[in-house]
């Protein structure tokens with residue numbers, strides 16, 4: 015079936031950005047746009063009906079290209095839709111002059127031909143190989159000029175193009191912007207991806223609204239004072255100091271205006287059930303006119319408003335400065351929000367400052383690799399090496415001073431019983447020293463390097479080969495696969511040491527470690543003096559009181575005020591600020607985000623780590639559980655006595671242990687249990703049909719099953735149905751077994767019973783939650799066939815879950831099982847296995863059912879962001895700045911849902927639905943770094959499905975969400991979303 019051109023235009027608009035009038039065509043009633051219009055669309059609209067003139071035909075011949083033309087009566091085959099926008103096209107004025115040309119993507123290196131088109135107002139030469147711009151020098155009518163992705167070095171020939179309003183020069187080789195100073199009509203200028211160091215000359219361009227300088231070599235921006243007038247994009251440069259002028263309110267108010275729609279939505283959502291639509295509209299109007307004041311001044315929503323505003327604050331900060339080595343104000347402080355920054359200014363302006371030269375060095379590696387030997391000789395080359403029996407228990411932290419730096423060396427015990435806790439104590443912003451011995455060649459790089467990356471992020475890794483008894487080994491081959499992975503920040507080459515042989519290699523290793531410390535981002539951070547005093551005090555008393563209650567910590571800060579006759583810590587927020595800061599520096603541990611743990615501050619981190627370690631390497635734990643008396647025996651140091659409950663909460667929170675069902679006060683430690691025995695393993699039984707799912711990992715997080723067992727401990731069938739690598743769960747009369755296979759990096763889920771599906775869904779969610787804490791885990795899910803033949807097979811037909819989704823979207827319902835030749839209903843197969851996948855057809859149905867529901871709309875508008883955004887009437891929006899991560903939008907939706915939940919106190923069912931809905935949205939956030947993760951789309955779908963039950967939600971907006979990039983699949987649902995309007 016052919017679509018009319020109008021349909022296609024509408025569709026295209028919906029797909030690629032929205033302009034109000036186009037939406038009107040589609041009869042869309044509710045739309046909200048700080049519009050974001052693809053320039054191709056505009057061109058397409060203006061010029062689609064025109065005929066080519068001679069000059070253009072000649073140009074086509076000369077360049078061997080074809081220019082786009084379409085007439086009003088044309089119908090277009092939908093399958094050709096992807097060809098829109100056309101590659102090359104033109105515009106002609108009423109008097110038949112060529113005023114617009116798009117010649118992008120032709121690999122032109124010379125553009126001599128262009129000088130004949132003197133009337134040109136718009137020209138797109140993106141994606142060519144142009145270096146010489148001299149043919150443009152006389153095209154003084156040009157208003158729009160695009161030259162992205164070429165080889166331009168100098169802008170000299172643009173200097174007289176004074177009519178230019180929109181100029182894009184992304185990804186060239188430009189170093190100087192001097193030539194642009196005369197272009198006083200410029201409204202939007204893109205210079206990202208060049209080699210610019212300075213742009214003083216541009217800040218005073220009188221009409222400029224958008225200036226994109228991301229990915230250049232800018233380090234100083236102190237001369238910029240008009241952040242509120244121009245939407246700068248300075249991401250990915252070398253800026254270390256954000257000028258104070260950035261933080262003035264006005265900068266953020268612009269943003270607020272743009273975001274008013276979300277505030278509207280919040281307001282509307284909260285009031286929808288009680289107010290009539292006329293009233294809502296009035297409120298919205300008012301809201302807009304007063305910059306959000308209405309909402310802000312409604313006491314009830316004040317808190318939500320503040321939270322949203324703070325979210326915006328960090329978002330807009332990121333939209334200007336993300337990916338810069340910011341140290342002033344400290345990034346930690348900026349990300350806490352506006353008030354935190356102002357408190358910082360206050361402190362900075364009234365107090366003396368000092369620099370912090372604290373660094374963290376983490377030594378890791380297998381047991382007996384020589385970690386402690388290296389540590390001790392770093393401190394003093396004359397120190398004796400540890401005796402063989404002196405294995406490090408838990409962790410030892412020593413201070414290592416050189417020049418004016420103070421490094422805290424964390425020497426970890428390497429035995430594998432300690433693996434489960436690495437995820438809590440390996441942190442980012444540390445130097446990692448990975449020691450591996452040649453003896454026995456037990457380096458276990460496959461574990462250590464990805465693990466360091468997962469928790470230490472981009473922290474540098476120094477590999478030290480301990481040449482036991484002088485034996486050296488060539489590890490270049492083994493390491494090459496890690497070297498070539500850009501995620502891993504491994505310094506090359508690895509060092510070699512042979513300490514018993516006159517400290518051979520020690521000096522070299524020491525140098526590398528010191529040089530790396532000096533380059534750590536936290537080094538040299540400026541803080542106020544009172545904070546340094548708190549740090550010193552904390553270190554001083556940490557030996558005697560390693561763990562303080564929050565109140566004690568507060569008193570400690572206030573004592574400093576008294577001692578120096580100052581008043582820095584009277585506000586509790588100041589104390590929270592410094593608590594968070596010291597935690598980030600690794601000087602204290604404060605789990606401020608977890609309500610159960612918040613009331614204690616551990617000022618000596620190894621105190622807590624050792625408490626946890628002692629549990630893991632204690633003989634008594636080997637039976638897999640500990641009694642309350644045993645806990646007391648292990649934690650018998652006087653510093654532990656009154657903190658045992660807190661420590662047990664930590665064990666639970668960290669998913670290391672969980673309380674027994676049968677005995678009060680006893681805890682199971684799944685990582686210490688035996689492996690699943692053959693007799694306890696569920697057998698495949700043809701008479702006892704079960705759901706089977708298989709997770710396949712590229713990297714299996716250590717102790718995944720143990721963590722899932724702890725997480726779902728209340729569903730564990732009985733205290734003896736949990737093992738080191740497996741667990742049995744029960745819900746009502748349904749049962750499930752999970753079993754992990756380390757060697758094959760797999761996890762198998764089996765379930766049977768009426769609620770089997772729910773049970774599996776719960777397990778999958780828990781797995782997702784655990785994995786979310788690790789960086790970059792890729793997995794595949796296989797759904798095992800449940801046909802009459804396969805249910806009896808150990809190795810049945812396997813269906814890839816992602817593939818099934820693809821098939822369903824193509825409208826297929828069935829696939830043939832290769833074992834039985836039976837037709838399998840793939841929808842039922844995955845539904846039974848606990849998935850909630852909704853195909854686009856189903857989605858359409860759901861949404862259509864809701865179409866009649868009053869006041870309800872879902873509006874998703876993906877943005878294509880590579881083009882300058884100018885709309886038909888040439889109003890530039892600062893919208894360009896808002897390449898917001900969708901999580902922030904969800905954050906706001908969550909606010910709405912949370913609020914609704916509170917209001918729904920009396921209606922249990924509704925409240926439960928809301929909680930579930932919230933949960934779906936909660937999980938979307940985590941998927942952010944992992945677009946490949948299978949969950950994102952299906953979670954969104956589940957979220958929507960739930961939303962449909964919530965009659966009081968009237969509008970959910972994903973405006974500004976770069977959905978297309980984040981969720982490529984979502985567009986396949988476009989029809990469905992569109993139809994709701």
Ligand SMILES: Nc1nc2c(ncn2[C@@H]2O[C@H](COP(=O)(O)OP(=O)(O)OP(=O)(O)O)[C@@H](O)[C@H]2O)c(=O)[nH]1
Nearest residue numbers: 381382383384385386387399401402405406428482
């Ligand atoms: N023969 C020989 N022994 C060494 C060498 N380097 C270290 N050792 C000894 O090997 C043993 C283990 O070294 P450690 O430094 O304690 O190892 P570790 O990595 O700290 O071990 P854990 O604390 O158990 O994780 C100690 O007895 C060291 O004295 C070496 O080059 N040759």
Ligand SMILES: [Mg+2]
Nearest residue numbers: 385386405406
């Ligand atoms: Mg050691």
